[in-house]
Amino acid sequence: MKVTYRSLNIPFKHPFTISKGTKTHQPSLVVKLELGPYSGYGEAPAIQYYNITVEQMIEDLEKKKIFVEKFAFTDPERYWHYLHHLFPQNPFLVSALDMAGWDLFGQIKQKPLYxxxxxxxxxxxxxxxxxxxxxxxxxxxxxxxxxxxxxxxxxxxxxxxxxxxxxxxxxxxxxxxxxxxxxxxxxxxxxxxxxxxxxxxxxxxxxxxxxxxxxxxxxxxxxxxxxxxxxxxxxxxxxxxxxxxxxxxxxxxxxxxxxxxxxxxxxxxxxxxxxxxxxxxxxxxxxxxxxxxxxxxxxxxxxxxxxxxxxxxxxxxxxxxxxxxxxxxxxxxxxxx
The missing domain is CATH 3.20.20.120 (Enolase-like C-terminal domain)
Known part of the structure; x- marks a missing residue:
């Protein structure tokens, strides 16, 4: 597999305020997994009060990118277990990669996720x-x-x-x-x-x-x-x-x-x-x-x-x-x- 990623900072239509504060943009990490003719996508927004930033997700991914790509992908559940142990302190990054794995799997099986x-x-x-x-x-x-x-x-x-x-x-x-x-x-x-x-x-x-x-x-x-x-x-x-x-x-x-x-x-x-x-x-x-x-x-x-x-x-x-x-x-x- 090949993994690439993109950092986003998408503006809100209106400033978004909850009891924990206000934000005008939503930072997110988007990942793409490529396997043969298929490309699977995943996304993980960064939320301040969970203390995981886009920069942290990118840093963790870069450190172990070779292991993400070397996995012999056959099904997403097996892949999640692998990722879960590979990035035990970064569930946001695991989520983005897991989502991309399910997208890939659905394309391979020619079925939508539902x-x-x-x-x-x-x-x-x-x-x-x-x-x-x-x-x-x-x-x-x-x-x-x-x-x-x-x-x-x-x-x-x-x-x-x-x-x-x-x-x-x-x-x-x-x-x-x-x-x-x-x-x-x-x-x-x-x-x-x-x-x-x-x-x-x-x-x-x-x-x-x-x-x-x-x-x-x-x-x-x-x-x-x-x-x-x-x-x-x-x-x-x-x-x-x-x-x-x-x-x-x-x-x-x-x-x-x-x-x-x-x-x-x-x-x-x-x-x-x-x-x-x-x-x-x-x-x-x-x-x-x-x-x-x-x-x-x-x-x-x-x-x-x-x-x-x-x-x-x-x-x-x-x-x-x-x-x-x-x-x-x-x-x-x-x-x-």
Missing amino acids: KLFNADTAKVVLTDYTIGIDTVERMVEKMKEKPWPVYKIKLGTARDISIVEELRKHTDAVFRVDANAGWTTDEAMGKIPVLAKLGVEFIEQPLEKDNWDGMKQLYEKSPVPLIADESCVFEKDVEKCSGYFHGINIKLTKCSGITPARRMIARARELNMKVMMGSMNESTIGSSAIAHFMPQLDFVDVDGPLLLAEDIATGLVYDFGQVKVTGAPGLGIVAEF
Whole structure:
């Protein structure tokens, strides 16, 4: 195999603010694996609060590039195990390479990923569209700019309730709330019942990731489902979240790729937990990988290409919440790389 890569820094259409801060661009690493006539693509966005930069991914890849290329590729699961031991401290890089491996494998087998997953494509889930924290006037403007059936509202401020009350005046759409660990237990206890009455479908990561005592209290009293994000990063975290959250949000980049994500879904189902897969503001490359999982999910957040001002691939069609893949082998994308 041959591996090449490209560093991206894609601007957002609007500054993107969550409880942890604001950013105007999304840095990402895109990798390409070439094997015979096939080219497989993968993407890993860099997220500041996980302390893995694009520069770190490139440095680690360069150090062991020869080993990445020498692997005798036959199937992506075997490849993931190899990569997992090759880069034990860099799950983001493993995820990008794992994604590219699955893209290759689908092309070799001449099947799109959802068919390799034996997914029931009759099941349709709608993606939400994310409204980042801003002045309430700007948040209303962003919502009106993008009429959509499901919105994810980023919260974690002193004015959370007034924000949702104002947004609710302008739409009957489903609301989901993501606090990004921005509340204390007492704040969450007060806010969640009010948000439920305002038509919020679920709350994502209300408390700090290690506040298990607080989560237990919320879990026992919340009138809406609570979904783990920052508290559920790797496979081992799924079981830990059982009895504290009603569901998990899997991020491909954080968990180290498609291969472990499939196992996380299976374990969550065994524990009777809801399953969401979320965006980390990927371009169409990374978003396509998420889209192939949609038949297996209860909720999905795959709006990265809608939030970014530019893209480097085609292959996804967005239609008022519905996301359609091309049906071409692998990820089914055409990349400008």
